[in-house]
Amino acid sequence: MNPNAMNLDGARLSDTSEREILIERLIDAPRELVFAAWTDAQHIDRWWGPAGFTNSTRHMDVRVGGEWRYTMHGPDGTDYPSLVRYLAVEPPGRLHYLLGDEEMENSFEVTVLFEDRAGKTQLSMRSLFPSKAARDFVVENYRAIQGGNETIDRLEGFLAARAG
Template sequence: MSKATKSIRTQVEGRDLIMERIFDAPRELVFKAYSEADHLARWWGPQGWETTIQRFDFTPGGEWRYCMKCVDKNQEDFFGHESCGLAVYQEITSPEKIVYTDSFTDQEGNKLDGMPEMLISMEFVDHEGKTKLVTRTQFATEEVLKQIMDMGVVEGTSSQFEKLDAHLKQIQS
């Protein structure tokens, strides 16, 4: 199964969700947007959401704790909603690859029961002067993958990539 939205190409392989997008920026800069807390805080999360970084240790074994809050009143049911996460970095190869586990947490960083942990592998590929970002997210089962897709992960990621694209344009000008 494969589909494309405005800016993101997605494919499901078993229990893996693969998302690709090309950014009009050098690979080193796109990698930097993921590897530095001050950059992440400016664009992480869907449109209308703001992100607070609680901890950021970009090293293998290091943790990134964050919370996102919907600040857009037009998002009605989501307005004021908070969503927190914990990433634990497994592998970092600058500027080519980041591998980490990602979990939903409460505001104190405790993993939420009943919510999946995901293994995310991100590859930053030189592509004709631009960067192709290939994200492979592995879930425990195909059913969990379907649950997360039904929650809108592709739409949320696409919205987040639009914010990243705007951030990359801003810091290049």
């Protein structure tokens, strides 16, 4: 980003690239279906998480101020209780939320965009961490980039199975 870039109000924009992970994919499914797969507990539990993980939703309330409480179960038997707090919900185009553990410690922001591309969905998932060190920690210790891509692979597989 240009360090002198300005927004429409003339304020200087900050470069967040060292604090973010961006995963993008063109998915061969309509955005309404992709959005539904992302916001319905009966669907998301069937594909959410990296390869080898399973998921159990305890509660999902997809609205501004709502929460999604779930546990990801690792292939080694480790459980990862997680909490999403929705900051913006704009069906079928955008979700913005905080993602963290049950106490919301080490939480980070996630923005997911679902853009229509002639009946397909351009999916953009941007995770923004409070610091470069926090981002680097999840990349190095939790394989966050690989895991994010595996999660979207599983979403595509889930959607393909529903279409077929």
